[in-house]
Structures are given as structure tokens and as C-alpha cells.
Amino acid sequence: MEDLYLKKKSLVTCTLQRAKPEDCELMFRLQKLDGAKINPEDADEVARFEIYKREFAPSEIQVIYSGTTPVGRLRIVRDEDLYIGGLQILPEYRGKLIGTAILERLIEESKETLKSIRLEVFHSNTLAFKLYKKLDFRVIDSNQIQKIMVYQPTHPDR
Numbered sequence: 001m002e003d004l005y006l007k008k009k010s011l012v013t014c015t016l017q018r019a020k021p022e023d024c025e026l027m028f029r030l031q032k033l034d035g036a037k038i039n040p041e042d043a044d045e046v047a048r049f050e051i052y053k054r055e056f057a058p059s060e061i062q063v064i065y066s067g068t069t070p071v072g073r074l075r076i077v078r079d080e081d082l083y084i085g086g087l088q089i090l091p092e093y094r095g096k097l098i099g100t101a102i103l104e105r106l107i108e109e110s111k112e113t114l115k116s117i118r119l120e121v122f123h124s125n126t127l128a129f130k131l132y133k134k135l136d137f138r139v140i141d142s143n144q145i146q147k148i149m150v151y152q153p154t155h156p157d158r
Helices: 021-031 044-057 098-113 126-134
Strands: 013-016 062-066 070-076 083-088 117-122 140-142 148-150
Touching: 013 098, 021 044, 021 062, 021 070, 021 083, 062 098, 070 098, 070 117, 083 098, 098 117, 098 126, 126 148
Parallel strands: 083 117
Antiparallel strands: 013 062, 062 070, 070 083, 117 148, 140 148
């Protein structure tokens, strides 16, 4: 786990920890974007959760903590680039600069390794899109559902 700092050096008290099997339900809730608890009366949602549980790979996901409270999830794939396969924060913790701190740390890694960062953002998620644009991500493709964005580091000698 590590504390994440913003460029302004103000501490954002969030840490990352590899997910454990018992984090499965929270990770499912976060993936739904609204963070709502699973409704046991909704057979479709229960069925989707059962599929998610079977396929849940905790080693690929990090839980974002604010203090000791789990508040989000980060799925990052490090390959020829850094692919953000999911960055979700519970609604009540949005706007507290947690996502910004995580993205700024990933941008530092991108500059150190000269690997680009790739992600997708739903057209409806205008707040996240504005954040990505502010952090110099640019749209490289789009479809009916989402925009595909990339952050391209510049070589330190340029």
C-alpha cells in the first residue's frame, strides 16, 4: 500500500491494496458504477453477480482505501502500455481527488517508463472525461458507447 500525493503536495489519504476474495461483492458494486448494494429481489442482478463471482480474479484488481474504508477499485494491466481497465470510486467519495491522485501517480509511472496510458470512458461520464482531458489524455477513437483515450508521455529530453 502507498499514500498517493497530488502535484500540489497535499496528501490524499488513499492507499491501494491487492483485492482479496472477500472484496468480490464491493468490486461488483463498483463495477455497476452506482455503487448500490445488490438487490436480492432482482433475479437478473443476482445472476450477474454469480457470474462475476465465478470470474472474479482478485490478483488483477486493487482496492482503493480512504483510511481503512474501501472506497474504490483500480484494474490496471501493465503490458506494452498501461491499460486502465477500471477506475471506479463509490459515489459518496467522488470529488475528493482520489481518482486524480491515482491518475497522477500513473502518469508519473508513464513518464518514467515511457509507456502510454490507455482507457475507455462512457460518453455519459462527463466528469471523468473532463478530468482525463485536464490531465492531457486525448481521444483516439470512439464508438456508440464510449471514447477511447490515451496519455502519451513525452521523452524527458524533448
